[in-house]
Amino acid sequence: MAGVKSRLTQDEVKQLQHLLGSRQFSLLYKASVHGYNASIFHAKRDAQGPTVAVAYNGSGYIFGGFTCQSYVSSGGYINDEKAFLFRLKGKEGVLTLQLLNQNAAAAAASSNNNYTYSVAGLLGNDLGLIECEVYRVEGKLISKEKMERGKIMEEIRSYKPYLNSVPQIRILVLGPIGAGKSSFFNSVNSVFRGYVTSQAIAGSDNTSVTTQYRTYPVKDGRDGKPLPIIFCDTMGIEEKSGTGLEIDEVSNIIKGHVPDRYQVGFLQFYAVRLISFNTPSLKDQIHCVAFVIDGCKIEILPEKLEEKLKQLRRKVNQFGIPQLVLLTKVDEICPTIEEDVQIIHFVPFLQMRITAEKLGIPLAQIVPVKNYCSELDLSCDVDILLLSAVRQLIRLAESYLDNFPFEKAKKEP
Numbered sequence: 001m002a003g004v005k006s007r008l009t010q011d012e013v014k015q016l017q018h019l020l021g022s023r024q025f026s027l028l029y030k031a032s033v034h035g036y037n038a039s040i041f042h043a044k045r046d047a048q049g050p051t052v053a054v055a056y057n058g059s060g061y062i063f064g065g066f067t068c069q070s071y072v073s074s075g076g077y078i079n080d081e082k083a084f085l086f087r088l089k090g091k092e093g094v095l096t097l098q099l100l101n102q103n104a105a106a107a108a109a110s111s112n113n114n115y116t117y118s119v120a121g122l123l124g125n126d127l128g129l130i131e132c133e134v135y136r137v138e139g140k141l142i143s144k145e146k147m148e149r150g151k152i153m154e155e156i157r158s159y160k161p162y163l164n165s166v167p168q169i170r171i172l173v174l175g176p177i178g179a180g181k182s183s184f185f186n187s188v189n190s191v192f193r194g195y196v197t198s199q200a201i202a203g204s205d206n207t208s209v210t211t212q213y214r215t216y217p218v219k220d221g222r223d224g225k226p227l228p229i230i231f232c233d234t235m236g237i238e239e240k241s242g243t244g245l246e247i248d249e250v251s252n253i254i255k256g257h258v259p260d261r262y263q264v265g266f267l268q269f270y271a272v273r274l275i276s277f278n279t280p281s282l283k284d285q286i287h288c289v290a291f292v293i294d295g296c297k298i299e300i301l302p303e304k305l306e307e308k309l310k311q312l313r314r315k316v317n318q319f320g321i322p323q324l325v326l327l328t329k330v331d332e333i334c335p336t337i338e339e340d341v342q343i344i345h346f347v348p349f350l351q352m353r354i355t356a357e358k359l360g361i362p363l364a365q366i367v368p369v370k371n372y373c374s375e376l377d378l379s380c381d382v383d384i385l386l387l388s389a390v391r392q393l394i395r396l397a398e399s400y401l402d403n404f405p406f407e408k409a410k411k412e413p
Helices: 010-020 038-045 119-123 144-158 181-193 247-255 267-275 303-318 335-339 341-345 349-359 380-401
Strands: 024-030 051-057 062-067 084-089 096-099 107-110 129-138 169-174 212-219 226-233 288-294 323-328 366-368
Touching: 010 024, 010 051, 010 062, 010 084, 024 038, 038 129, 144 226, 144 380, 169 181, 169 247, 169 380, 181 212, 181 226, 181 288, 181 323, 181 380, 226 380, 247 303, 288 303, 288 349, 288 380, 303 349, 323 349, 323 380, 349 366, 366 380
Parallel strands: 169 226, 169 288, 288 323, 323 366
Antiparallel strands: 024 129, 051 062, 051 129, 062 084, 096 107, 212 226
């Protein structure tokens, strides 16, 4: 609406856009310009599709409501499951809301059997309006979950290690066989590819399915540029001595002495030969370790396997490398989680506490995740869990890099 300016500040616009999940909205009606009249209100707002009304009162409150349904002048109620009320500004500390009550600069709030609310919380018990605006919401609405997923993805995309000599951080993924090490990389890779994929060999067997040491860069889309992370995958940890990944082999991997695609099992012999000839730089070494633990089996973890994991933790600690435990398969613990992945943060606390006690790791360094195993399509809630774990791994790796001197960028000739 040319010539008529919105009363919303830049920050309030951002708040409203966050609530709406939409990039744009345009002003349709402004009471101080068009008049405090319900007929004019409807003439400007009816048949406009999704709209949001914003009201301002003398107490400094900014509040309103959103509806996906077009307004009509029928005088009746329209069902809208996506409608909601909001407050952008008020004193710190879903109901029915009627604006332009009795064709005046006033609001009216009332309740029914479907809603519980606090009028004081919404508008401070001040029903007088100093302004009322209506905006048409344009563009496709994005759910809060999709917005959160996009926000974390962009944070990962834009991350850049502060050391010039380390273009990508290396995350070593360790864990017992069948816990979901390789599946974790596949799941993260799927999120950025936009579809479920399986680049790393994954599955379950009596012995480790992974037999090679592999380094997996993650691309932003099929033909996109590499992201600033590399996942390093290797053989699973087994209970019996002499089987699976050995502790000394992990030391050689951390130091950067082991090349991609090297057959695990000969690592100790190969690395001993390499040490004399090869001095890996910081970019080739490991910057963070992710322990992948099966949340369904943590309570019955064999004693020998538990001790092996503790020894690995102690070995990693010797290098001063931060660690994060990824608690997988927690959706299998409780059927409720399978139906609603959003509650995953509240249900597996017992498994997280047991993991903390068994491995001697702080609860703050244990996060629940769900890998893509049987799904054919991506889920926003699952993506958020995976991306949140990756973001935390990046933050931990950054804290490790803080131990090294800052490098000034070289000036171009």
